[in-house]
Amino acid sequence: MVDAAQFRRTCGRFATGVAIATVSDEEGAPHGMTVNSFTSVSLVPPLVLFCVDYSANLLAMFRSARHYGLSVLSEEQQGLSNRFAQRGQDRFDGVEWVAGEHGVPLIPGALAHLECEVRQVIDAGDHAVFIGEVVGAEVSPGRPLLYFESGYQRLE
Numbered sequence: 001m002v003d004a005a006q007f008r009r010t011c012g013r014f015a016t017g018v019a020i021a022t023v024s025d026e027e028g029a030p031h032g033m034t035v036n037s038f039t040s041v042s043l044v045p046p047l048v049l050f051c052v053d054y055s056a057n058l059l060a061m062f063r064s065a066r067h068y069g070l071s072v073l074s075e076e077q078q079g080l081s082n083r084f085a086q087r088g089q090d091r092f093d094g095v096e097w098v099a100g101e102h103g104v105p106l107i108p109g110a111l112a113h114l115e116c117e118v119r120q121v122i123d124a125g126d127h128a129v130f131i132g133e134v135v136g137a138e139v140s141p142g143r144p145l146l147y148f149e150s151g152y153q154r155l156e
Helices: 004-011 059-064 075-085
Strands: 019-024 030-035 038-042 047-053 067-072 112-124 127-139 146-148 151-153
Touching: 019 047, 019 059, 019 075, 030 047, 030 075, 047 059, 047 112, 059 127, 067 127
Parallel strands: none
Antiparallel strands: 019 030, 019 067, 038 047, 047 127, 067 112, 112 127, 146 151
């Protein structure tokens, strides 16, 4: 059996991009969290997934949402990644955002925006896996914010 520390070190050898997953509450207020557990699942239909730890404060909000957003961060947005990874604060306080076509908050300046309609939520281990159908997508130029071995990296 592989222990949690070894599993974390091993998975840390896989470089990932960084995104902010977002959702609106019943009053339309924006909420979000940093994720690097984001990946495409299917081309037809266009499906993506991201994972949320059961201990995350926003888990119930994502579970009750019909739509969520993903903003893939550029290398200039490391500060936003750090901010949205913090607990116990209004992560959107003073942060610019725009509402997507389906009302989900999106972060300006991101490399890509995806608006997703929830298709399935799977409980797996200590996380909930959210699978969404992409109902809106746009891309912008720039370079990605990368995460590798528990730290941010940049393309050379």
